[in-house]
Amino acid sequence: MAKADGEIVIKKYANRRLYNTGTSTYVTLEDLAKMVKKGEDFVVQDAKSGEDITHSVLTQIIFEQESKTGNTLLPISFLRQLISYYGDQMQMVVPSFLEHSMKAFTEQQTQMREQMTKAFGDHPLSKNLQMPMQLMEEQVKRNTEMFQQAMQMFSPFLGGQQPPAKESKKAEAKDIDELKEQLRSLQNKLDNL
Secondary structure, rough: EEEEEEEEEEEOOOOEEEEOOOOOOOEEEHHHHHHHHHOOEEEEEEEOOOOHHHHHHHHHHHHHHHHHOOOOOOHHHEEEEHHHHHHHHHHOOHHHHHHHOOOOOOOHHHHHHHHHHHHOOOOOOHHHHHHHHHHHHHHHHHHHHHHHHHHHHOOOOOOOOOHHHHHHHHHHHHHHHHHHHHHHHHHHHHOOO
């Protein structure tokens, strides 16, 4: 198995075929998407030059997933904001911000799943996913709102004037307090179930 630092090496040939050096088989973008979902780490290299092209291949997978399923994870407003950061001073900050945001989002979703499993277990409600899904949707909405507010902090001129620092801190503290209260309320609901 050819691996680089624990990562599987995928070679992309001029004919656009992808070769998994770990399994010695040709793979498709769909196979790579499944590997990502399983948490398998891989790097894609141009077979001729050895250049790392992982970023462009992952972007291609996102494009295919968005067009194939019809379920868009990236809203148009988000894409427009993202495009506006190219060439901007904020371009350097956005990747790490998005990475940290996605990590926090994933951790919250894991905690939510664990709480639902604890709360519902083999209870009949666990078989009817309506209630847990509503709770998840509410959490996703709150996460999205927080993300949008954070993005507006980086780009105050897109969403209006930035409030003075003192008012901004008060608003942030209020938002955090509201989120804490919503989490407490959600935890109480889960505990009662």
